[in-house]
Amino acid sequence: MTRPSIPSQQTALRKDTDVEITADDTQPATADVVDAPAASKEAVFVADDLHVFYGDFLAVRDVNLDIAKNEITAFIGPSGCGKSTVLRCFNRMNDLIEIARVEGRIDYHGIDLYSPGIDAVEVRRRIGMVFQKPNPFPKSIYDNLAFGPRISGIKKKAELDEIVESSLRRAALWDEVKDRLKSSAMGMSGGQQQRLCIARAIAVQPDVILMDEPCSSLDPIATGKIEELMDEIKEEYTIIIVTHNMQQAARVSDMTAFYSVEVNETSDTRTGILVEYDRTDKIFSNPTDERTERYVTGRFG
Amino acid sequence: MPLSTPQSVGGSTAAAVTAGVATGRRDIKGKIIEGILILCLASSLLILTVLIVDLLRRSWPIWSERPGDFLTGPLNSANASQAGVWQGIKGTIQLALVVAVVAIPLGTACAVYLEEYAGKSKLAAFTRLNVRNLAGVPSIVYGLLGLAIFVQFFGLGRTVWAGGLALSALVLPIVIITASEALRAVPYSVREGAFGVGATRWETTRSHVLPAAAPGILTGVVLSLARAAGEAAPILLVGAATGLLRTGDQSFFDQLSEAFTAMPVIIFSYARQPGADFRELTAAASVVLLVLVLFMNAFAIWLRNRYQRKW
Numbered sequence: 001m002t003r004p005s006i007p008s009q010q011t012a013l014r015k016d017t018d019v020e021i022t023a024d025d026t027q028p029a030t031a032d033v034v035d036a037p038a039a040s041k042e043a044v045f046v047a048d049d050l051h052v053f054y055g056d057f058l059a060v061r062d063v064n065l066d067i068a069k070n071e072i073t074a075f076i077g078p079s080g081c082g083k084s085t086v087l088r089c090f091n092r093m094n095d096l097i098e099i100a101r102v103e104g105r106i107d108y109h110g111i112d113l114y115s116p117g118i119d120a121v122e123v124r125r126r127i128g129m130v131f132q133k134p135n136p137f138p139k140s141i142y143d144n145l146a147f148g149p150r151i152s153g154i155k156k157k158a159e160l161d162e163i164v165e166s167s168l169r170r171a172a173l174w175d176e177v178k179d180r181l182k183s184s185a186m187g188m189s190g191g192q193q194q195r196l197c198i199a200r201a202i203a204v205q206p207d208v209i210l211m212d213e214p215c216s217s218l219d220p221i222a223t224g225k226i227e228e229l230m231d232e233i234k235e236e237y238t239i240i241i242v243t244h245n246m247q248q249a250a251r252v253s254d255m256t257a258f259y260s261v262e263v264n265e266t267s268d269t270r271t272g273i274l275v276e277y278d279r280t281d282k283i284f285s286n287p288t289d290e291r292t293e294r295y296v297t298g299r300f301g
Numbered sequence: 302m303p304l305s306t307p308q309s310v311g312g313s314t315a316a317a318v319t320a321g322v323a324t325g326r327r328d329i330k331g332k333i334i335e336g337i338l339i340l341c342l343a344s345s346l347l348i349l350t351v352l353i354v355d356l357l358r359r360s361w362p363i364w365s366e367r368p369g370d371f372l373t374g375p376l377n378s379a380n381a382s383q384a385g386v387w388q389g390i391k392g393t394i395q396l397a398l399v400v401a402v403v404a405i406p407l408g409t410a411c412a413v414y415l416e417e418y419a420g421k422s423k424l425a426a427f428t429r430l431n432v433r434n435l436a437g438v439p440s441i442v443y444g445l446l447g448l449a450i451f452v453q454f455f456g457l458g459r460t461v462w463a464g465g466l467a468l469s470a471l472v473l474p475i476v477i478i479t480a481s482e483a484l485r486a487v488p489y490s491v492r493e494g495a496f497g498v499g500a501t502r503w504e505t506t507r508s509h510v511l512p513a514a515a516p517g518i519l520t521g522v523v524l525s526l527a528r529a530a531g532e533a534a535p536i537l538l539v540g541a542a543t544g545l546l547r548t549g550d551q552s553f554f555d556q557l558s559e560a561f562t563a564m565p566v567i568i569f570s571y572a573r574q575p576g577a578d579f580r581e582l583t584a585a586a587s588v589v590l591l592v593l594v595l596f597m598n599a600f601a602i603w604l605r606n607r608y609q610r611k612w
Contacts, residue, residue: 135494
């Protein structure tokens with residue numbers, strides 16, 4: 001089986017002339033495109049008028065944002081605002097939900113992720129993911145890490161050993177588990193399991209790591225370790241993190257996107273919208289939108 | 302309680318709590334229900350016990366006089382003193398082998414398709430429903446199917462292959478259903494983890510979902526084998542020998558294309574003969590079949606416990 005691969009690490013930046021500012025009068029609730037990071041840093045993702053549907057239900061609409069390379073971008077917002085849904089568009093994880101449908105465009109290094117020739121499997125190899133609940137495979141620690149490299153064609157044991165060790169070291173887990181690599185990953189603590197999942201994502205040498213509330217099931221100490229880890233690995237990876245914890249977003253992220261929910265009066269459905277996207281310090285100290293301010297100061301209805 | 306006596310507790314609150322909690326009432330209704338449940342359990346165990354004790358008692362002359370001779374003797378519905386069950390034991394094992402080779406891979410593959418690939422389409426839902434219906438089709442119907450298709454249409458004749466294939470068709474829906482349930486029990490997060498590092502659907506299924514579901518699938522498989530081993534009707538229709546069976550000296554595998562008999566058929570055959578000695582043979586053969594099936598079930602339980610996983 002050959003996988004048509006997307007051109008590797010193509011660094012075509014979106015030209016400024018292509019930018020469509022969608023300050024559409026009919027959609028006053030949506031934030032304008034904020035191109036602040038792209039001006040200074042290379043953009044990994046450019047989401048353009050992204051809409052996500054589940055069947056006929058519009059889950060998120062009009063998302064426009066650029067994700068800068070080697071930065072941590074946080075998605076915050078109340079439950080049901082579609083932040084996880086948007087996150088899962090970036091590695092086409094939503095493809096696995098049959099009724100999910102994406103409209104609009106996400107460019108990854110200039111390539112439209114949803115154009116017909118793109119192989120979602122190959123996309124996911126480059127854009128790794130860490131999930132809300134630690135989900136190590138019910139296998140040994142070693143096999144958890146070696147699986148990704150194995151399926152991308154690395155067979156030599158020495159090479160796999162090397163990847164396993166370096167990934168565990170990157171995830172600050174090596175010293176804790178080096179003597180029990182062959183024991184089951186299910187015997188680790190929750191925090192260790194989540195760091196293992198990060199190591200597992202690192203092991204395939206991705207370009208981007210998506211994290212969907214990675215700390216929501218962990219205690220503050222384990223959370224602290226994961227945050228430290230994120231800060232360390234962002235030199236090599238671009239990270240997008242969905243979090244319910246605003247302090248966490250403020251602590252770890254460079255950019256923050258605030259999503260909110262708008263209730264559709266006629267059909268009583270809820271649609272997520274991107275309200276504001278800016279540098280994290282600005283979002284938390286001096287947000288432009290009133291809704292953002294209400295949310296970050298804890299006065300959200 | 303030295304630790305938890307803040308000032309607010311005590312006084313009226315404590316009095317109210319005492320009145321509400323320490324009623325001294327006993328849960329009589331609960332006790333009665335518990336008693337009825339125990340009675341139900343006891344009665345079903347009693348039936349089984351009576352059955353086994355009765356079989357052992359009636360077959361006792363055989364076990365005390367010629368156990369070895371009985372276990373190694375041939376099918377013989379004319380002369381009770383020379384009759385045995387060896388051909389039946391062998392036939393049942395051969396049938397189980399054919400079922401294992403045919404129904405396990407086929408059923409597991411069907412389940413993998415239905416659970417991992419088919420998704421939520423109408424056709425898949427319709428297929429699932431009908432697999433459940435097939436599991437309820439009486440076994441004699443599978444016998445007719447075996448006779449018409451395997452014996453006559455494919456020209457396999459009255460052989461182990463034909464009988465084994467008929468039994469495979471019989472247990473296939475059971476294998477599919479149990480394997481589907483085992484696959485469904487694997488948390489979606491395991492699949493997500495694999496997809497998240499760039500695995501294809503097949504890589505995910507092969508490396509993670511199937512191994513995680515293996516204990517459940519195996520348990521279902523062994524239980525279906527036990528079911529197949531105990532069925533008489535389908536293989537009677539397919540033409541298992543009930544009178545005299547001459548087995549040559551071919552190898553075990555060559556015999557798969559030969560005439561055969563099986564334990565349930567032997568029981569049926571001996572039960573039809575007049576005379577007290579055939580009653581003893583019937584009971585003894587039943588004990589042998591029971592032991593075979595119990596062994597299979599015990600093996601299934603052992604497999605399940607051995608490979609049980611926690612998520």
